[in-house]
Amino acid sequence: MASILIKAATIVNEGRQFVADILVSNGLIERIDAQIDTMADQEINAEGLHLLPGCIDDQVHFREPGLTHKAEIYTEARAAVAGGITSFMEMPNTVPNTLTQQLLQDKYDVAARRSLANYSFYMGASNDNLEEVLETDIYNVCGVKVFMGSSTGNMLVDNPRTLENLFSRSPMLIATHCEDEHTIQKNLAYYKEQLGNDITIDYHPKIRSTEACYLSSSMAVQLAKQHGARLHILHISTAKETELFNNTIPLQDKKITAEACVHHLWFSEEDYTTKGNLIKWNPAVKTKADRDGILQAVLDGRIDVIATDHAPHTMAEKDQPYLQAPSGGPLVQHALPALLALHQQGKMTLEQIAQKTAHNVATCFQIEKRGFICEGYWADMVLVNLNQPWQATPDNALYKCGWSPFDGTTFPASIVHTVVSGHLAYSNGNFNETIKGQRLAFNR
CATH class of the missing domain: 2.30.40.10 (Urease, subunit C, domain 1)
Incomplete structure (x- = not known):
C-alpha cells in the first residue's frame, strides 16, 4: 500500500x-x-x-441481495466514500432477510470483493430466530437489529416474549427501529375512513405519529433497563423521545444510546409541499420543533451519534401515490456536506461534527482503532x-437510483x-x- x-x-x-x-x-x-x-x-x-476523521455511518440500507435494482453494495459504498463516509454498518432487511449466519456471511463476502468503504453488517432478529442471533460473533459483527415497527418480510418483532428473550440474552449491542405498530395501524385506519385512498404525504407524520415513536422507544428503554441490555435506538424523530436519554453519563459507560439522522436535522413537515414522497421516511419527518429539539439533544449529548439511514428507492417507486410509495431515500453522498452546511449556518461546530459522526460512533460500538485521528489508528x-460550494443535481448523484432529496441544494x-x-x-x-x-x- x-x-x-x-x-x-x-x-x-x-x-x-x-x-x-x-x-x-x-x-x-x-x-x-x-x-x-x-x-x-x-x-x-x-x-x-x-x-476530519472519516464518518462512520451506523445505519445504511445498501439493498443487496434481492433489491439491487435500487442499489448495490458497490455503488452505495462508492457514493459514501465520495461523501466522506469511510465506514458503514448495513441493515438486514434485504431479500432474503439476514436472519441466518450463512446469509450474514454472504453479505460480508460481497463487501470484501466490492466495497470501497470499510464495512460491517447487522444480524437481523425476527420472532423466531433467537438461537441463530445468539450465535453471532460479537467481535466481528456490529450488532443485532430489531424492528419494533413496520418492516419487510419476517422482521417485525412484536412478540413480547421474543423481545424479553432478546434483551435478556443478547450479549451484544441491540439496535432498534422504534415505532408502535398498533398505533400506526389505528392512525392509518382513521385517515382512511376520513379520506379513503386519497391520503397525501402531509399525513405521514400524523400516521407515524409522535405517540407511535414514543411508545415504542420508551418500551425499548424499559426493557434495556430491566435486563441491563446494551440498547442503541436509531433515527430519533421527535423532541419528546429525547427526554428518554441521559447526558450526565460518559459515553463509554452508557448502556442506552441514541442516534439522529441527517434528514431529521434538516427537513421539517413544511418541506412535504415541495419534496413530497422524496422525504417520506420511517420514522417520519415531523415539525420544526421536533427538528430543533433533536439538534439540541445532539449538541447537549442526549443523542450520541449522527447517521444517514440511507435507504434508496427508484424514482418510479417514489412517484407513486403516497400509500404505495416506499419510505426511505439516498443520503450517504450528501450527509457530510449537509452537516458542513449546518456548521456554516452556525448550528454546530466542526468539532461536534467529528464527535458525532466518528468519535462517538467508534466509542458506542467499540470499534477497533478507528474514529479518531491518532497515531497507530x-x-x-x-x-x-x-x-x-457545489450544487447537488441528478447528474452528479452517484447513487444507483440517480437522485437525492437534496437535489437543487447548494x-x-x-x-x-x-x-x-x-x-x-x-x-x-x-x-x-x-x-x-x-x-x-x-x-x-
Whole structure:
C-alpha cells in the first residue's frame, strides 16, 4: 500500500483544531507532527483544507441481495466514500432477510470483493430466530437489529416474549427501529375512513405519529433497563423521545444510546409541499420543533451519534401515490456536506461534527482503532474545503437510483479527498478502486 504524506492540514480531532502534517504508512497513521519531511509515495498539499476523521455511518440500507435494482453494495459504498463516509454498518432487511449466519456471511463476502468503504453488517432478529442471533460473533459483527415497527418480510418483532428473550440474552449491542405498530395501524385506519385512498404525504407524520415513536422507544428503554441490555435506538424523530436519554453519563459507560439522522436535522413537515414522497421516511419527518429539539439533544449529548439511514428507492417507486410509495431515500453522498452546511449556518461546530459522526460512533460500538485521528489508528480521514460550494443535481448523484432529496441544494463545502484504511480512495472527483475497504473489528 502506498504511503501518504498530508501537509499542513487543519486537523479536527477530539474537540480541537490544529495545523499539522500526517504520515500514513501500511494503512495506519504513523506520525502526526508540526512538520514531517519524510518522503512518501503520495503527497497531498492540504493547506487551507480541514481534515476530519472519516464518518462512520451506523445505519445504511445498501439493498443487496434481492433489491439491487435500487442499489448495490458497490455503488452505495462508492457514493459514501465520495461523501466522506469511510465506514458503514448495513441493515438486514434485504431479500432474503439476514436472519441466518450463512446469509450474514454472504453479505460480508460481497463487501470484501466490492466495497470501497470499510464495512460491517447487522444480524437481523425476527420472532423466531433467537438461537441463530445468539450465535453471532460479537467481535466481528456490529450488532443485532430489531424492528419494533413496520418492516419487510419476517422482521417485525412484536412478540413480547421474543423481545424479553432478546434483551435478556443478547450479549451484544441491540439496535432498534422504534415505532408502535398498533398505533400506526389505528392512525392509518382513521385517515382512511376520513379520506379513503386519497391520503397525501402531509399525513405521514400524523400516521407515524409522535405517540407511535414514543411508545415504542420508551418500551425499548424499559426493557434495556430491566435486563441491563446494551440498547442503541436509531433515527430519533421527535423532541419528546429525547427526554428518554441521559447526558450526565460518559459515553463509554452508557448502556442506552441514541442516534439522529441527517434528514431529521434538516427537513421539517413544511418541506412535504415541495419534496413530497422524496422525504417520506420511517420514522417520519415531523415539525420544526421536533427538528430543533433533536439538534439540541445532539449538541447537549442526549443523542450520541449522527447517521444517514440511507435507504434508496427508484424514482418510479417514489412517484407513486403516497400509500404505495416506499419510505426511505439516498443520503450517504450528501450527509457530510449537509452537516458542513449546518456548521456554516452556525448550528454546530466542526468539532461536534467529528464527535458525532466518528468519535462517538467508534466509542458506542467499540470499534477497533478507528474514529479518531491518532497515531497507530487506521487512516480513515476526509479532507474538506469549506469554501468550495457545489450544487447537488441528478447528474452528479452517484447513487444507483440517480437522485437525492437534496437535489437543487447548494452546499458551501466540498469533499476533496477521502482516505480509507490508508488508501486514497477518492481524490478531486476521481476514484482509485484498486484496494477495497476492510471489515470492521470490535473491542468487546
